[in-house]
Amino acid sequence: MTQERMVRIEQDILGKNNAYANSNREHFQRHGILALNLVSSPGSGKTSLLTATIERLRGRYPISVVEGDQQTSHDAERIRATGAPAVQVNTGKGCHLDAHMVGHAVQHLKLEGRGLLLIENVGNLVCPSAFDLGEAHKVVILSVTEGEDKPLKYPDMFHASDLMILNKVDLLPYLDFDVERCIEYARRINPDLEVLQVSARTGEGMDAWVAWLDQAMGQDAPAESAEELEALRRRVAELEAQLQEARQGR
Secondary structure, eight states: OOHHHHHHHHHHHHHHHHHHHHHHHHHHHHTTEEEEEEEEOTTSOHHHHHHHHHHHHTTTSOEEEEEEESSOSHHHHHHHTTTOOEEEEEOTTOSSOOHHHHHHHHTTSOOOTTEEEEEEOOSOSSGGGGOOOSOSEEEEEEETTSOTTHHHHSHHHHHHOSEEEEEOGGGGGGSOOOHHHHHHHHHHHOTTOEEEEOOTTTOTTHHHHHHHHHHHHHHTSOOOOHHHHHHHHHHHHHHHHHHHHHHHHO
């Protein structure tokens, strides 16, 4: 196969994926859903972070989860144990979720308005960077048990993400991991990257993560349409007129 042919196939695949992603994004925005694509290498603690997040957000707003793994439903079962609905997507030999998989999974979730959809991608710092799922933000999770040079080795993922969660910081006293160097490397790739230091096990930094989610929920809530605003203005005017008439009747 020629290089030109390979490039054309890749463009076709990404083009079809992007069409599905745009459809997903329109669906999420229409229903007031904030969708996050959580990406990392295997063993970073994504699922533990998810369960801790769900516990902290209980009762604040609806949360649903799409779980991506090559095999098993272990992670989805852990999520469901928290009471949150979860759909497991097994990719088989595939190394990432794509937008069509997510759109199909969402059909099995009863997404409520003003809710949060957490998409846990397959553990991989390469393939998921190229595939838009229709999410509002990519969140890359890097544990301190990995090398601090991961952002330099896998730049596409860190460049595509809006937030980096440095997880398992409770283990720092036992490791030779340079936090400042890791953050410097990450921002060398993506100067606008936000960074949070978190331990899903001890709860350190979880308040900051929840605050980030609260802010994102507010920022990404769909604005009322012009028609809705105009209808609201008319209703207010009607009520003011009725009140004025009632006062004159006295």
